[in-house]
Amino acid sequence: MSLIEVRNVSKQFGGLAALTDVSFVLNKGEILGLIGPNGAGKTTMFNVINGFYPPTKGDVLLKGEKVSNLKPHVLCKLGVARTFQVVKPLQRMSTLDNVIASAFIRTKSKAQAEEISMEVLKFTNLYEDRMFISKGLPLGKRKRLEIARALATKPEIILLDESFAGLNPTEINEQIEIVNKIRTDKGITILIIEHHMRVIMSISDRIVVLSYGQKIAEGTPLEIGRNPVVIEAYLGEAHNA
Amino acid sequence: MAQLELFLQTLISGFLLGGLYALIALGMALIMGVMRVINLAHGDFMMIAMYIAYWLFTFFGIDPYVSVFIAAPAMFLFGLGIQKYLLTPVMKVDSILPHNQVILTVGLAMVFSNLATVFFTGDYRSTPVSYASSAWYLTDFWKNSPVELSLSMPWTLSFIIAVMITIALWIFLTKTDTGKSIRATSQDLDAALLMGVNVNWVRMVTFGIGLVLVAVAGCLFLPIYYLYPALGKQFTNIGFVIAVIGGMGSTDGAIIGGLILGIFESMTATYIGMGWAPAGRFSIFVAALVFLPGGVASILRKRRLGK
Amino acid sequence: MKKFLPLIVFALLCIVPFFGLSTYVMHILILVLIWSVIGMGWNILGGYTGQVSFGHAAFFGMGAYAAGLLYQHLGISAWWGLPVCVLILTALSLIVGYICLRLRGAYFALATLALGEICRVAAENLVDFTKGNMGIMLRERTWVDKTWYFYIILLIAAGTYILIKMVMESKLGYYFVAIREDQDAAESLGINTTFYKTISLCISGVLTGIAGAYYMNYMGYIDPSTVFPLSEVSIATVVVVMVGGAATYWGPIVGAVIMVFLAEEIRSIPFIGAAHQTIFGIILILIIMFLPNGIVGDFRKLIKPLSRAKRECHHEFN
Numbered sequence: 001m002s003l004i005e006v007r008n009v010s011k012q013f014g015g016l017a018a019l020t021d022v023s024f025v026l027n028k029g030e031i032l033g034l035i036g037p038n039g040a041g042k043t044t045m046f047n048v049i050n051g052f053y054p055p056t057k058g059d060v061l062l063k064g065e066k067v068s069n070l071k072p073h074v075l076c077k078l079g080v081a082r083t084f085q086v087v088k089p090l091q092r093m094s095t096l097d098n099v100i101a102s103a104f105i106r107t108k109s110k111a112q113a114e115e116i117s118m119e120v121l122k123f124t125n126l127y128e129d130r131m132f133i134s135k136g137l138p139l140g141k142r143k144r145l146e147i148a149r150a151l152a153t154k155p156e157i158i159l160l161d162e163s164f165a166g167l168n169p170t171e172i173n174e175q176i177e178i179v180n181k182i183r184t185d186k187g188i189t190i191l192i193i194e195h196h197m198r199v200i201m202s203i204s205d206r207i208v209v210l211s212y213g214q215k216i217a218e219g220t221p222l223e224i225g226r227n228p229v230v231i232e233a234y235l236g237e238a239h240n241a
Numbered sequence: 242m243a244q245l246e247l248f249l250q251t252l253i254s255g256f257l258l259g260g261l262y263a264l265i266a267l268g269m270a271l272i273m274g275v276m277r278v279i280n281l282a283h284g285d286f287m288m289i290a291m292y293i294a295y296w297l298f299t300f301f302g303i304d305p306y307v308s309v310f311i312a313a314p315a316m317f318l319f320g321l322g323i324q325k326y327l328l329t330p331v332m333k334v335d336s337i338l339p340h341n342q343v344i345l346t347v348g349l350a351m352v353f354s355n356l357a358t359v360f361f362t363g364d365y366r367s368t369p370v371s372y373a374s375s376a377w378y379l380t381d382f383w384k385n386s387p388v389e390l391s392l393s394m395p396w397t398l399s400f401i402i403a404v405m406i407t408i409a410l411w412i413f414l415t416k417t418d419t420g421k422s423i424r425a426t427s428q429d430l431d432a433a434l435l436m437g438v439n440v441n442w443v444r445m446v447t448f449g450i451g452l453v454l455v456a457v458a459g460c461l462f463l464p465i466y467y468l469y470p471a472l473g474k475q476f477t478n479i480g481f482v483i484a485v486i487g488g489m490g491s492t493d494g495a496i497i498g499g500l501i502l503g504i505f506e507s508m509t510a511t512y513i514g515m516g517w518a519p520a521g522r523f524s525i526f527v528a529a530l531v532f533l534p535g536g537v538a539s540i541l542r543k544r545r546l547g548k
Numbered sequence: 549m550k551k552f553l554p555l556i557v558f559a560l561l562c563i564v565p566f567f568g569l570s571t572y573v574m575h576i577l578i579l580v581l582i583w584s585v586i587g588m589g590w591n592i593l594g595g596y597t598g599q600v601s602f603g604h605a606a607f608f609g610m611g612a613y614a615a616g617l618l619y620q621h622l623g624i625s626a627w628w629g630l631p632v633c634v635l636i637l638t639a640l641s642l643i644v645g646y647i648c649l650r651l652r653g654a655y656f657a658l659a660t661l662a663l664g665e666i667c668r669v670a671a672e673n674l675v676d677f678t679k680g681n682m683g684i685m686l687r688e689r690t691w692v693d694k695t696w697y698f699y700i701i702l703l704i705a706a707g708t709y710i711l712i713k714m715v716m717e718s719k720l721g722y723y724f725v726a727i728r729e730d731q732d733a734a735e736s737l738g739i740n741t742t743f744y745k746t747i748s749l750c751i752s753g754v755l756t757g758i759a760g761a762y763y764m765n766y767m768g769y770i771d772p773s774t775v776f777p778l779s780e781v782s783i784a785t786v787v788v789v790m791v792g793g794a795a796t797y798w799g800p801i802v803g804a805v806i807m808v809f810l811a812e813e814i815r816s817i818p819f820i821g822a823a824h825q826t827i828f829g830i831i832l833i834l835i836i837m838f839l840p841n842g843i844v845g846d847f848r849k850l851i852k853p854l855s856r857a858k859r860e861c862h863h864e865f866n
Binding site: 277279281327330331334335336337338339340341343344345347348349350351352354355356358359474478481482484485489516517519520523524526527530531534 | 594595598647648655657658659661662665666669672673728778786790794795822823824826828829830832833836840841845
């Protein structure tokens, strides 16, 4: 069953086409990877799905309903949570308060919000850091805090934007474990943007490849790894660089 | 016919006023673009420049138009100092409140306007220049003109100088390296930093130039306006109203916004009443917020992209 | 101890009228409490929600005029202004919120600055309705003695303190702070930022308006230049909160105590008295540069050099 369907979405900023006629489907229970060279439009795709920008053309459907023009906070209530590539912790709040603030979306009582948050913090191995001001956390933990906050909104779908970038190998393994647990323990569907090839190949069920705002390939990690168009897109980038 | 004459006369004086307003707003827009700071002491800087010109006139008989060459450099140096010793250090301070640079300019405004009252009293002053009441008449040039219009000599002179300064600014911003750095910083701070622009220096120069513009405007206003310490607040209001009409930080928008506001105020004063001119100013401000949140600049931008 | 501090302060203030203080001292205390209420009101919006307002005189003046005009036109007691201004200021806040809270950045600060001026100009020019610069005067005061006035504003201040504490420890408070810290993050965490900013503005506006309505009753006279001025009310509010400490419970109160006493002291000094705005301006600038979170917010930073000095003294003695 498709949870999110992106149907012929285009997004233009002034004269610049960030996305051109992109379509794909996110099925319930899967981990879908979204990859592509720098500037391929991955984060723009997230911003469109998540409601920060309305698409110029095309639609985003959530369980068959059009949600293209809804605001991010409405989508969050409908069960779509996200993390940011450039982490956006609520700087002067403690780690716990960060999570509580997002847990309030499903409850009015502070006790309940705190309960949800404690559970999420344990789940993401941040429990020990709960009283620290989030600004002072190291990057790896701030990335996990992004995930913890998203989880506290009790989503059905979670959009992870480069949750592995800038982490060291130990942290990456820890993060992979958490992402896998999100699916297995919580049954949450995941759409993930990642540059780290080893990670994306090992955790995704399927992968969609964007290049210059267009979808150039879709398939299992194995198929994508062999796809000449994808290799060309990445090598092309390497050549230019 | 009298009606038409009145209307045209109002339109022309509004246009002249707008030219001077544009000069004030330009300085504000430059500062806003580069520093993302609304300078709420802008009018008070103008007031200081006006007092400089006023005392130069009173003691040395220097014409306000000549004082431009004294007041403007003085304000430039003053601007460099304020940016260097007050605004830049505050940028690094970590505080809960956003906009603390803006609040700092509010503090400056309080100090300046109050000190001016203490030292110069709240009296209304003006410079009795010899040409104050001379004017040009349309019938002097065109004998059979169906309408009679007059142009006050100092107003025209001030307007022409304002236009010249604006052109000079435009040349500076487009042709010189410093000017290009200023535009680069205002478009994309991070990119400018990466390109090796000395952003702190650019900020200082920008603040200095912002004050030069407002100082010039002050000297140009002196022969045609009264001077009193609380005048700063009024012109700060005018500056930020134009900034919103024109689009925050847009220099083109500031010029157009200045002309719009000048004409609009002149119309309100003629057709509704002098006391309501500030109210008119703010109603156009609210209208801009509601109907054109990006200001005139957002229309200009769309044009340019061909949409 | 810390938990009971508000109670102790409240209890102490309750018995103050029994000390037989002079009318002047009572007047100063009442002013401190009025400014605490305005400061706490501003703090909800500016300190906690991060939407700095330069136009709280609009809310203060609207409250004052609501009370004054009820008395003037309907002939009923100006105390009715307290409940009525809640309605009026909610309406005003909704309008202001709709116009400028959708926009980000400095628009809100500018719009509020303009709002204060719009209100002043309107009050000056709508002579038939507001009596313009003549102002509104209550022909008879409710009490000659200040005791009851003191208790009423004390109750208002205590109520405001409790309300803010309750709000800030609930969902609303978390949402306000989340919006201040990062609007994009808040939005994607399911927070309707425009809506909650408007709520914050409503609470802030109503509290400030109540202080205004009280001011009308207490002073017995208002005119546009006393209740709608930019520097004496709008900016003074920012100074009070900045000095005390934005986004702290006690900041506005501490700020009010300091600024009211300072204002009275400075005004009474000959020659320098005229320059009190300069002194406030300099205080504001110094606070921004060196104590950006105010006396309460940067308390640790303040006492650090002190305690270091103490420790050094200690060393010498040993």
